[in-house]
Amino acid sequence: MRVLIGGGSGFVGRELTRILRDKGHEVTVISRQPGPGKITWGELKSQGLPPCEGAVNLAGENVMNPLRWWNESYKKDLFSSRIDTTKALSQAIAASPSPPRSWVLVSGVACYKPSLTAQYTEDSEWTPFDLLSNLVKEWEASALLPESVAKTTKQVVIRPGAVLGRDGGAMKQMLLPFWLGLGGTLGSGTQPFPWIHVSDLAGIIVHALESPSDAPSPTQQVLNGVAPALNTNYEFTKELGRVLRRPTVFPVPGFVMNALMGSERAVILTEGQRVVPQRTLESGFEYKFPDLSSALKEIVGS
Template sequence: MRVVVGGGTGFVGRALTQLLRSRGHQVTHVSRQGGKDRITWEELSHSGLPLCDAVVNLAGENVLNPFRRWGDAFCREVISSRVDTTKALAEAIAAAEQPPRAWVLVTGVGFYRPSPTAEYTEDSPGGDFDFFSRLVSSWEAAALIPGSPTRGVVVRSGVVLGRDGGAISQMLLPFRLGLGGPMGSGLQPFPWIHIQDLSGIVCHALEKESVRGILNGVAPSSPGTSNGAFAQELAAALGRPALLPVPAWAVRAVFGAERAVMLLQGQRVLPKRTLESGYCFVFPELPAALRDIVA
């Protein structure tokens, strides 16, 4: 299969590209910078979609970049890097003479309202209560191609756990020094997925013709994981204590109140349709997922 991947140079994109190539697929990235096996977003808009069988979008400015102040300019970048790239790919698919068979977008579980108790499946409502939920709504709306023969799948991902980037890369140093701990109360749910499973779900969605619509990208045991439990498990995997909670005010001071919600609150999310679609998780449980990552 020839697969075009927007934002394929990033943390998730590198893992997905490796998996797709190991399964014999050809991968072309769409990036802000040209290079081998890449086209730029400008080339996409001028020349259209290269001949391909499937398209994925993973592009997006890192929301939790601690070096970027949470303000209007950054918010606009967070939105446009997701919605405009998704729209560009959807328009290219709609205009293609030979449309691809599959179109997969990765968004986030921020679609669902944070709650310590509610459990969400792909059928649960959401998408209209705060910045992140509205972002996911407009991101997913940008992917829609009315009347298209191309099969559409959206994977709503939890926090992606992997070795070479994402949340864990920022946590490893303090945890290795024994300075890690839960954020805020630590009671908030921590929806997570191992990077191998997120890549696996995207690949499954590309290869299996019967898969369409929303799939939650979280581990099956994720609804039972709190932020505090995650901190304990990460510390245990590293053989270090996790005694130092990060107070909520400090998280707000670094990230800004609106963005801190992502860390201080969380959702219990079930991968109901993902499991029903036949996807078999490699890392359903947190201890094994973390041992794999920190080994």
């Protein structure tokens, strides 16, 4: 299979590329910079979609970028980097004389309202309630294909939680304070913490690309890209401390998180959603890291 990946040089994109190539697929990355095995976003717009059987978009400014202050300019970049690239790909697919069999967008669980009690599956209805849920709404809408194209191209949206891995994502910023014995719960610690190992998220994307197309549908098939284990921030903190053999006695109060990150962004860590990958499991996907212990041991190498 020939697979086109927007944002393929990022944290998840590198893992996805590795798995696809290991399975014998051919990968072309859409990047800001030209190079071997790459095309630029400008080339996609001017030359159209290269021949491919699958297309994936992972592009987008990092929401948790510690080097960016939470201001209007950054929020604008969060929206434009996701929506513009998704539109560029969906329009190129729609205009292609030979569109791919599968079109996969990776968005996020921020569409589900944080709650200590509610449980969300892919069938849960939701309406935007804050900045990030509005982002998901616009982002997923920008991926929708015209009905004529949706008859032959399967549309899949994968909504991941916190993506855990050795070389990027949430863990990259967490490991140093935990190694120094300065780790602790964030906010109350009772909030749900939906997470997934980067290899499993990449695996779900590959599974969506390789699975035979269902009956054509004008709507998107949604898969929750989270591990089946339902954990709280406290459980995650204690397990990471146990695996690293470090104490976790320095909780970070919510008001400190709000001051450091901006309240609209801090909510990702201080509040959470209990998300169940019901349809992901029903699709036959098998997790390599279904629980925190196995995932964290692989990541920190113990």
